[in-house]
Amino acid sequence: MAQPLTLARDPQRRHWEWQYLDLMRRIWESGDERRDRTGVGTRALFGATIRFDLADGVMPLLTTKRVYWKTATRELLWFLTGETNIRPLCAQGVEIWTDWPLDRYRRETGEAIDRAAFSRRIVEDVDFAARWGDLGPVYGKQWVDWPTYVPAGDGLFRAGPGINQIAQVVASLKANPGSRRHIVEGWNVAELDAMALPPCHKTYQFHVSGNRLSGLLYQRSCDLGLGFAFNMWSLALLIRMLAQQCELEPGEAVWMGGDVHLYLNHAPLVATQLGREPDGEPRLAILRRPASIFDYRIEDFEVTGYAPQAHIAAPVAV
Template structure:
């Protein structure tokens, strides 16, 4: 990477390439995309650097709250909505509308999730998505009578923290979300599915493989989330944050995101945001949103586009 060039140009170049040269195709949502396959971005996380886009405002606190929610193992949107984060509402709302036939607004649906615990338990659950797999991957034991019983869940995040401390040279520092046996029970199978960590000297690097990537809306959140996770992992293991390597499988732009794409490609990145950890708790699971601060972040205006569900 050319260090004289702002690192955000990588993102903009990728967006421009997909919009100009991506294969136009029908997708699961019916909206349609332009797609390329096999992409990579690299970001230096040293000196508190963070890949937070400046060519549009990224609501980093929502991304941080989502990451902390993953680490709790929760699969219900209620804790997010109680914090004002609605990024996961579209999927359960669609399911509720289809099942009930009710013409309910998103605001009314979210309000009911927050206020009615029974309704939240019934309609706010997403199935065994990210956090469930990260901190409570299911296991089963085969018994002498030929039946299986549920065994203890596996906390992959805790295991990787310990393996980074005990065996930093290992090639098995991996957090995996793609549990094939449970994909059909998930509201949305994991897009950012595999995180692998690598220790070089006193630096902790992270590679995130994302099997499917909505570049306009999802990727800005995914980059910040991965950087935040890397910083938290580094703090727990006495290491410094090194490099974030992001790799995409099906990397796409939705056809109805054209206005956002054109507007963002007309802007130029500027500034160097920093992510500060105000506190290092006893475990990575004990963080709260007050532990994080972003400085030197002066983004250009918000750009909005519809979410394809």
């Protein structure tokens, strides 16, 4: 086990990432150990908060290991399309959602196909992708096309127009910035069973103070070793995009975790990362202002000043 963490030399300049490392150490040393849905087992605690000030273009990229921010950005842009099939992600080389459809395919067909071959078939075969690549009504579907139902007579209902929560938040931030209802919700109880994985980062709320836009994410379940880095980046990026669209300045990114855990098979990751010290202030530039929140492209984002320590590999629990 790594040596206990120490504070930065100047307490007034303590790097934000110590919040993350302190939380990791606390979970690993004193978290509740138990079996979980995946069968791998975790150490966990309930209730945690991490805050990050987005002023001056800085972004919450972990520096104690490499975070593939472009992959996380492509995922966020995919959410904003409302798409639920992994085909567009696989076509960009993004495989973070592939394991769930692959696991289902292996179970139902008995074919021992590897992930690379499965992903290739998803990209090359439209019918195969339609049959095996859909995740159900996950994040993006709820964000931009929350289902509604309208009376069709004789006590029956038919599908109504979907609700675009993202567009509603943009409109409400512009028209009524002081509102307490700038919320995007992913936890659609009626559709949870149809999802490959119920939403972990489930509730976003936005707050305007002066001319600064802050955002809070409540995450019901957080894989601190692997998932958090993407979740924190995506929260901050969404705040930056909304701020640009609404002519506001970025404020704080506030992350709140419910069940925050480390998988027992992540011991090498934990030991390695707790032996490192954070350093540097990565910054993000958004190179153009698109017509809407839905028109950003990966080429619009540029990160500078990011010199992380080496990537730490660890298995994903499906």
